[in-house]
Amino acid sequence: MEIRNIAIIAHVDHGKTTLVDRILHATKVFRDNQETGELIMDSNDLEKERGITIFSKNAAVTYKDVKINVIDTPGHSDFGGEVERVLKMADGVLLLVDAFEGPMPQTRFVLQKALQLDLKPIVVINKVDKPNCRPDEVHDAVFELFFNLDATEEQLDFPTFYGSGKNGWFNDTLTPSEDITPLMDGILKYVPEPKVNEGPLQMQITSLDYSSFLGRIAIGKVSRGVIKENQPIALMQADGSIKKSRVRELYVFEGMGKRKVSEVVAGDLCAVVGLEDFNIGDTIADQENPEALPVISVDEPTMSMLFSINNSPFFGKDGKFVTSRHLRDRLMKETEKNLALRVEDTDSADSFLVYGRGILHLGVLVETMRREGYELTVGQPQVLVKYIDGKKSEPYENLVVDVPAEFSGKVIDLVTQRKGELLVMETKGEMQHLEFEIPSRGLIGLRSNMLTNTAGEAVMAHRFVEYKPWKGNIPGRNNGVLISKNQSPTTAYSIDKLQDRGSFFVDPGEEVYVGQIIAEHIKPGDLVVNATEGKKLTNMRASGSDDSVRIVPKIQMTLEECMEYIQQDECIEVTPKHIRLRKVILDEEERKKVQKSMKTEMA
Structure with a gap:
């Protein structure tokens, strides 16, 4: 049976997972009466809630008697480590681009890795049913991107398909087709069969799966030879050591799941059960003549x-x-x-x-x-700070912001305050397209500020470029915070009296403790307040008049927003039910002592 291995790469929200849904439906992976829902591959709860792919996943479909292994990859640069190694399993890539936004910085990062691995690209321009879309301009932009990434002549001659994943059609021209058959035929036509070398077994472990029943499972592509059940193998590790082991069970991908087999030939992807202590990047080789494949390198954390x-x-x-x-x-x-x-x-x-x-x-x-x-x-x-040639250096990122023209001044102002430099400014339809180079530190807390200042219209994306000399001090949060003075539930009476001092993170009746941050102060500097005092009642006053208190609802912050909000002497308490902000040192007297000693040290 012929095999094709293909990875789908794209920027966040350009429609990768929806395209995978269409491929699964077109090849009748599900029974006609089976309920499947949308975004089938994003199976993790967090992925469903956020609408993003975090872990790369495999599915396999059969089309015209050819087995196609499809690999869905994450689009965020933070999960770049995941994408880089998964590309090792593919022989071709579907580069998915939004017909309005065009190629984004993240697309560039992943495409560069794919071209270096000499994978055959197919460009798919998605969402051509959207108003204001510009498929022809986007096609030219993609060609330019390939050219800038030093693509070979063969890679520059890429096939292009247009379509709409939502409406379920893809075609090699802009006229809608009935379904996605033209794209499926394109995959068979343009993606090469896996290259197979002659010789004994070699398979690199490129990702992991875990099952409470079978333990850790190694996943990868068999690059040469045949792997069989119960076969004795050599596990070659990154440090050069070789362990002897045995394959207990073998699985290949089929539809959304796995099927147990007795042997897998070169070119197919498989999952191996029964290996102990392996790492990603290790090679499974023949026990008689073991040869290792080059180790996978993953970008450093920043x-x-x-x-x-x-x-x-x-x-x-x-x-x-x-x-x-x-x-x-x-x-x-x-x-x-x-x-x-x-x-x-x-x-x-x-x-x-x-x-x-x-x-x-x-x-x-x-x-x-x-x-x-x-x-x-x-x-x-x-x-993370590094010293390069004796100079203190920090990571820099390429930041791209698309924003309506009337807000572009505010965006440039915000980014330059944080030591960013404007490199490109172009007009795309009604939007201004801005590109900056900014230290990674400057990005912390930037997104929430930017959305506030552009009425939620800014679309920003960034990717790590390189380490460069330290840029000096970047101003952090301007406002101080209000800190709880005692431990007990807050009262509406106290919060009402304090509302003109700041915006609250807690509602009346919530339990707070000493040193917990309960609100943002309207001025710089922190303030310790009592938000738990009840109203003193005498016989003269009616006890029901408290109902007239008007409390502004509390500010709800997500975990990432909290991470961007806190300063150095603060931290976040995370429990299954609550996310609270607090000072690292809860006791006020202790905090003052520490601040004094720091001031004397600096003097």
């Missing part, structure tokens, strides 16, 4: 956060896993499958430094742990 146990007065109220041993075991387990993540111990037994690719990458980890019943506190995200 950000770190301090994860600690929850030591607030409300410790252990919601969560099941609260000790430092629980926290450590969970973080170590995460590094096994999350390649771009690193965990280091600190001087304190209760805290760990966690390094990741960006705020979203770390935020997804915290949110996942919280749902599993963990309680923890996380500190302010810090960028």
Whole structure:
């Protein structure tokens, strides 16, 4: 049976997962009467809620007697580590581009990796049913992008398909076809069969799966030879050591699931059960003449956060896993499958430094742990500083903002305050297209500010470029916070009296503790306030007149917004039911002592 391996790459929200849905339906993976819903591949709860793909996934369909392995990849740069290694399994890529937005910075990053691996590209221009779409201009922009990425002449001669995933058609011209058959035929025609070398078994492990029943499962593409059940193999690791092992069971992908087989030939993707202690990037080779494939390198992390146990007065109220041993075991387990993540111990037994690719990458980890019943506190995200040729250097990012023309001045002002430099300014229809180079530190907290100042119209995307010399101090949050003075439920009476001092993060009746941040101050500088005082009642006053209090609803912040909001002396308490902001040192007198000692040190 012939095989085609294809990865789908695109920027966030350009319609990858919807396209995979269409392919699954077109090839009759499901029975006609089966309920499937939308975005079938995004099976994780977090993915469903946020509408983004976080983990890459495989599906396999059969079309005209050819098996097509389809790999859906994440679009966010924070999950770039996931995309890079998955491309190793593919022989061709479907580059999906929005007919209005055109190629975005993220598209560039993934496409560059694909071209370096010499994968055959097919360009799919999606959403041509949208008003204001410009498929011809977008096609030219894609060609220019290929040219700028030093594509070979063969790669520049890419086939293009137009269509609408939502309406279920793709064709090689702009006239709508009945279904996606022209695209499926295109995949068979343009994507080459897997290249197979002669020789004994070689297979590189490019991703992991875990099953409570079978343990860790290695997934990869057999690049030469045949792998069989019960076959003795050599596991060749990155440090050069070789372990002897045996294949217990083999599975190939079929539809949305896996099917057990006795052997897999070169060119197909498979899942291997029964190997101990393997890592991503290891090679499964023939035991008699083992040869290793080159190790996969993944981009370095650019950000770190301090994860600690929850030591607030409300410790252990919601969560099941609260000790430092629980926290450590969970973080170590995460590094096994999350390649771009690193965990280091600190001087304190209760805290760990966690390094990741960006705020979203770390935020997804915290949110996942919280749902599993963990309680923890996380500190302010810090960028990783390197010393290059003796100079202090920090990561820089390429930031692209598309915004209505009337807001472009505000956007430029916001970004330049944070040490960003404007590189490109073009008009795209009614939108201004702005490109900046900005230190990664400047991005922390930028998104919420930018959305406030552009009435929610700005679309921003960024990707890591390189390390450059340190840019100096970047101003952080201007306003201080209001801190709770005592521990008990807040009252409407007190909050009403304090409303002119700031905007609250808590509602009346919520339990607060000493040192918890309950509101944003309207001025710089922090203030300790009492929000728990009840109204003193005498016989003269009617006790019912409290109903006339008008309280503004509290500000709801997501976990990522909290991570961008806090300053260095603050942290976030995360439990399965609550996200609270607090000072690292809860006691006011202690905080003052520490501030004094820091001032004298600096003097």
